[in-house]
Amino acid sequence: MKRELSKNCKDFINDQAIEDLVAETVENASHVREIIAKSLNKEALTVAETAALLAVKNKELLEEIYDAARTLKKNVYGNRIVIFAPLYTGNLCENDCGYCSFRRSSKTTVRKTLSDSEIVKQVEALEDAGHKRLILVCGEHSSYTPEYIAGTVEMVYSVKKGNGDIRRVNINAAPMDTEGYKLVKEAGIGTYQIFQETYNHKAYRKYHPSNTNKGDYLYRLDGLTRAYEAGCDDVGIGALFGLYDWRFEVLSMVTHARFFMDRFGCGPHTVSFPRVRPAHGVKLDEQYLVSDDEFKRLVAILRLAIPYTGMILTARETPEIRREVMEFGVSQIDAGTRIDLGGYTNHMKQEMNKEQFHIGDSRTMDEIVRELLNTGYIPSFCTSCYRAGRTGEQFMEFAIPGFIEKFCTPNGLLTLQEYLLDYASPATKAAGNVLIAHELSRYSHSNKSDLVEKLRKTQLEGAHDLFF
């Protein structure tokens, strides 16, 4: 079937060139230090420079990379971590991806599409936990049309329980055509995420049969370009690590980000780097599984290579790994995650044949928020940039001096204050109050008195959704 591609669409992934860079780049300490300095100067790296970081094996030099990633995170993004939750709305799927339990050949997967009233109940449960940001996820199926997805987005926004409301809905779904993207944009989506899974053409063919929609590599690679051109200007790229050599995937993601920069003058809003997880009915080829040490390296190197982009770390990872890699520049994590359909109201044990894969971090929102607070992070539920028309928000945080002090920190604190009042356990509330007091004591922006007043109104007058 001939499908719509963007104007001047081209396949910008040259497997051989990337393989050569991986194979032929040798470790060179002084060059690596120059590259680190460039990144700390907030300049995006080239693909070859990223390859030079990937070639590092020397332990001390690796530590310098980790330190630089930590410094970049601290200096550029501060100590906020934005919280979201995935909402799986349906697992019917016409594709047959070799790593996913939703694939059509998995006959024992329990299939379900949430009804409208079930979606409302899930959203209410998410609001009751304090969520303000969701990402909608579904399989690829003829019944999950752009109209269906746009309608779901609108429905999610309309659900209000108590003080709860969802203020930003992102999407992770199959690539669409231009009309489809326009529809979901009109429904008010935030970021449109499409993961290329693997950028290597041969591995892509191995995992995505050619007789399925997803078997069309170029249509998927071009998916976010079409989205951008249709008006979805917050897009999220990603690779599913474990399907092919992780170094190849990192260089390809950098290539993809640079392609966006060159074409639109704006890079992707987020990058995701999920590692493949055990899944029902899936027998994983273990050749390219990524170890924890490799994972740490890839997160730190991605941070340095694409310094302007938000980085998402999901509950696929265990609490220990999340703790460790968060400091390398992660800006968003999910919390209280359930990926079984209807899981937010089903308090039974998660059931493998109803979920896409097995998650590594099943802690509650309150537990995760408390841990963040106790380790000096500001858990932020902020969605203000998007609603104030400041899209490409991560980019602005990066590019505009003082943006974080003026907008992100105060909005993070205000949304945290709301969370503490409405949803937190006593222990989390206590930890949160200590953190807010500490952050205020070192806050020096000229809007400080306005912030103090907004916090007071939130705390004492029950005001909600005050933001800068």
Ligand code: SAM
């Ligand atoms: N069905 C759409 C698609 O494939 O693009 C969108 C949603 S899919 C449910 C979301 C992502 O889950 C996929 O892009 C893939 O990267 C990831 N995924 C699938 N199976 C996985 C597994 N076993 N472990 C970790 N992530 C997985």
Ligand code: SF4
């Ligand atoms: Fe379907 Fe997406 Fe799973 Fe592939 S990854 S089988 S497209 S749900």
